Amino acid sequence: MKPPENITTIEQMEADNAMLKQNACAVCAETYDDRVKAQSPHCKFGEGGICCKNCSMGPCRITAKAPRGICGADAHAIAARNYLRSVAAGTSSHSDHAREILHVLRNASPEGNYKIRDEQKLLSLAKEWEVPTEGRDIYDIARDVADIGLMEFGKPEGTQRFVSRATPERQKVWAEQGILPRAIDREVVTAMHMTHMGNTADAEFLVRQGLRTSIANGWGGSMLGTEVTDILFGTPTVRTTEGNLGVLEKDMVNIVVHGHDPVFSEMVVTAAEVKELTDYAKTKGAKGINIVGLCCTANEVAMRHGVRMAGNFLQQENAILTGVVEMMCVDIQCIFPALPQLAECFHTKFVTSSPIARIPGATHIEFKPETAFQQAKDIVKMAVDNYQNREASKVCIPPSKKNAVVGYPTEQIIKHLDGVTNSHVDELGSYKPAIDAIKAGVLRGAVAIVGCNNPRVRPDYSHFEIMKELLQNDILIVATGCAAQVATKAGLLNYDAKYYCGAGLRRVCELVHIPPILHMGACVDISRMMLLATGIAKDWGVDTTQIPVVGCAPEWMSEKAVSIANYVVSTGLDVYLGIEPQVSGSAQMMELITEGTRKITGAGYIINTDPHELVKNILAGIEAKRTALGI
Ligand code: SF4
Ligand code: MSK
Structure with missing residues (x-):
């Protein structure tokens, strides 16, 4: 069977890049691959996370001959502090983005530049936050909702409001483990304070604060950003x-x-x-x-x-x-x-x-x-x-372009998946038909593929290979960010991509008319994925950590991605990484991020730089979840 015309190959994608590189050479322009060469080999201390410059006695670098910095911090403390600072920076980025949008909502007006496009979503959030709506102007309601949202950044007491959307089991885990996030800014400031010279040197507590700070992102800043963006600009549709x-x-x-x-x-x-x-x-x-x-x-x-x-x-x-x-x-x-x-x-x-x-x-x-x-x-x-x-x-425009089907926020997914059978349809829609398909083995599970592309590996290749192999194995994929763009470029964000699917997934796609990779939005919208996993778990009657759903970031690069990976793990979902986090200089940190977090949240990282091996890891992980559920 020949691949349909809409599907391309990695070689074609790379040929486009080569054509443009010639254009760069013709005008003597430098591009990222020139700078990759100039930066190679990378600094081993930076790669391992064991360079500290948190005070001016340093910088201190850890070696066999110098196992401690001048203050006595060891490799584990230094790598953990650097890691936590990345989580804090990533949380800040998504959350500050959300704060800006909340200010726009606060000042929205019928005569102004920004109006309310999804009144229903605003009213539903107002109801969730107990804002009076009866007989009130929608813009007055918006102002009250925005004020409450803005308080999530700096409220003096209490925890993040959206935490109540998680499964009851998850909320219990977060409370018992002491990682329920308080105000968003508070968690970022605490992370920065803990990592200041002379504070926490115990890696485990730094990792715990990383989880807490990240939940303030995924179940705080990012979720606020997504909700308010939908209210102002409309909830996406297919x-x-x-x-x-x-x-x-x-x-x-x-x-x-x-x-x-x-x-x-x-x-x-x-x-x-x-x-x-x-x-x-x-x-x-x-x-x-x-x-x-x-x-x-x-x-x-x-x-x-x-x-x-x-x-x-x-x-x-x-x-x-x-x-x-x-x-x-x-x-x-x-x-x-x-x-x-x-x-x-x-x-x-x-x-x-x-x-x-x-x-x-x-x-x-x-x-x-x-x-x-x-x-x-x-x-x-x-x-x-x-x-x-x-x-x-x-002028040199590569001819490549592919058709793509986009716009599957959680609301659209539930609507489409509910079409598998109509027997369980209720007013809000239900994941039960999708759950039944997973229980029956027609679908083996789902993977959220997210994150950037990265010249540390062959750019886009890992995404492409992992996506194809997962589809062959009847795994439904949801994608955001630059990962979703790889699917777009490859022609995989399309009904035609069922060509790659196993028989079960192909049947589901045909039955409910969806592409096998569902585009859920930008990287801030990974919060949508957390709600999707939560919706599935609640309808299943289990916790998120039990369902055969995992996250995967094959080519991540940003600090936002570090924060995201942490909140996905905090939500109880394993995260499969194709790029190693910069903590390998500390054996304790490697253990903490792969195994240690399992004792706290029930999930952790699985790291493998070979995309084919990473797929094997993902499939094994999904099958283990299925076995534990008795399906
Ligand atoms: Fe060196 Fe300690 Fe200062 Fe870091 S905090 S630079 S390890 S002396
Ligand atoms: S843009 S964070 S490169 S996904 Fe969100 Fe892409 Fe990664 Fe930026």
Whole structure:
């Protein structure tokens, strides 16, 4: 059987990269692979997590001859402190993103730039938080909800409100283990305090605080970010789009939105549809304005508008190397500081918009909610004006693009999976049909594939191989972030991908009309995955740690990913990693993250840098869960 046309190969994806590398060489531009070579071999102390610079007596590096830093901290303390600091940074990133969006919700108004698009979700959150709704204006309710949400960051007592959404068993584990998160900022500050020179040197307690801080992210900041984004911009629904660099157009003004915060990208997308601006583009000789997304912003705007996706993390330079990008405008997180310099080799304008992400060489336009629409129109006009500066000799657009089906938040998944049989349908929908399919062995389980791509390994290869092999083994996949983008580029985010599926999974996909990889959104939306696993566990009548569902980050790279991995483990789900965390210089830390956390949360990491071996590990883990459940 020949693969359907929509499915590509890793070799084709790599051929596109090679073509663009030639374009880079032609303009003497440096790209990440040049810098990988310049940075290789990597520092062994950094790789092992055993370099400390937490005070100016150091930096101290641990060796056989010098097993302790000047203060006496050993490899375990140093690696654990560095690890906890990564969790704190990752938690801060997702949570600060959420806080910004909460401020936008607080100031939303019918006359303003930001309105409420999902009233139902707002009302349901208001009910959950006991905000009066009867006879009240929806914007007054929004303000009260936003105020409560903002208090989650700094309330003087109590724990995170969303913790009550977890299974009762999970809540008990968190309470008994002392890892129920208090205010989000409190957990981050405690993590930073614990890791200050002269405080905690016992690795186990640093790991415990890592779990607690991460729950403040997954069941706090990230969950708030996702909820409020849905309220403001609409809960995503299933729609079709396209992905990969072939979505850039030769004869249109191309604008790439890159980053994470939809407060910015939503407005740019809206501005690009204004007739006055599309007409203006035509006066400049272009056929129109083509907005495309990159990284997690791509996921956000694809799920809500069907905006096409140019690619994932390691494609950010490639987009500029096509020579047809009039503007790349960015907000926060995962943006290469190399981009302004690269943009200078072409006509591309590089615009930053957030005070959180200032980059030398960029044009900075500080985006403000009060003036957002006018600013977005100005930005789009600037891109249109730049169209005439495009140099035909530098244009090189790889033809590759694939159809993709996106937009499966938890609500959509439950709706679709409930279609397996109608016998258990209740008002809210139920996971029982999906559970029945798992119990019967038609589906063996589910894997959440998340995270970045990373030049430490062959980029995208691990994702691609793991996804294909899991599908063959009747494992349903949910994906977010740059992992979802790999599936898009490969053509796997599509009904055609059933070509790779085992008989059981193929039958389910055909029956309920879903692709075998369900696109759940951006990396902040891994909170949706926690609610999905929780919904399955509750309908099953067990805890999350018992269900045959796991997480997998084959090529993770960011500190956000470290925080995410911790909150997934805290939720009781094993996490399979294809990149080793930077703690290998401490045997105790390696034991703590793979086995030690199991005694606390019932889950841990399984690390294997060989994707085929990692798949074997995942399948064994899922089968062990099934056996324990007696299925
Ligand atoms: Fe060295 Fe201790 Fe200072 Fe770290 S905190 S740099 S190990 S003296
Ligand atoms: S953008 S954190 S590279 S998934 Fe969310 Fe992609 Fe990883 Fe950034």
